[in-house]
Amino acid sequence: MQTSLMIDEALQRALLENLTTATLLLDSELRLEYMNPAAEMLLAVSGQRSLGHFISELFTESPEALCSLRQAVEKAHPFTKREAILTSVNGHGLIVDYIVSPILIRHKTLILLEILQRDRLLRMSKEEAQLSKQETTRMLVRGLAHEIKNPLGGIRGAAQLLARELPEEHLKDYTEVIIEEADRLRNLVDRMLGSNKLPSLALTNIHEVLERVASLIEAESQGSVILVRDYDPSIPEVLMDREQMIQAVLNIVSNAVQALAAHNGTRGGRITLRTRTLRQFIIGHTRHRLVIHISIIDNGPGIPADLQHTLFYPMVSGRPDGTGLGLAITQNIISQHQGMIECESHPGHTAFSVYLPLEQGATSP
Structure with a gap:
């Protein structure tokens, strides 16, 4: 009987760990008792380090929301709030729906908080x-x-x-x-x-690819652009075509250098190469347990708003002498690796995000 109970508890924890819905468990004083990986990714905090933290130390919404949570504890009254704006600890605003469910366990009322990110649905x-x-x-x-x-x-x-x-x-x-x-x-x-040749896949360290691109850019710009490395060294090797991936990243970084040069002669120009991992991330119609997130960020003038929706189309370029093929080729390479590329841009900040599956096993969302 005890073994059966242990299996049930392990199964319950596994289910929570693999949910794509951000789930938090709060005690009667609204302090964190549990947070699943989806919540860690959404709020950009560590669940282990945040245990015992008050809810407002994880994110803030409004004083009224805090009162509603306290009433849910006192009166065991569940409720749902639509299109709430949460502010995470790093200052990012999130548009979410959240569901509050009081649970009575051993004469104590706990709060189960499920957060559904509206931004994510819009992104999908x-x-x-x-x-x-x-x-x-x-x-x-x-x-x-x-x-x-x-x-x-x-x-x-x-x-x-x-x-x-x-x-x-x-x-x-x-x-x-x-x-x-x-x-x-x-x-x-x-x-x-583009190339009709299928990628020649081999286990490759993504940071070797980024360092190769960085060395080419440093030689080309002769130090006029500041390159910032912000790597996660724990990312394992992933199957990819090394040469194709170098070309894909180089196209993005070269565009950033040219934009900085046109804007201010690259003086004060900065490009950040960042790597992170994301859990339970959906690319297309496939949910991946783990993906690499490569960010290429520059502080240039930004991409004109009228070009952002057609940025990856062939022959679309913001430069008079541009062919408009670099980003189209990059997107084709990323797609051949079952990945995805996105861009967010406004004056002073342009960020290209490349997502590549780290694990071959994937399921439909």
């Missing part, structure tokens, strides 16, 4: 729409590329045949222009399509 909806647009754009580009490359081959071949028939050598300069421009357009189309 936005991500699904983005993935759908990307697939539509990819199909459109491939169809267009096919229609362009076929006549290009004919134009190039005809120019070569014409060059052989020309009576004077200097007239071949014109056919050379046709051939060179046909080749240039073909190369551009190939770059739009």
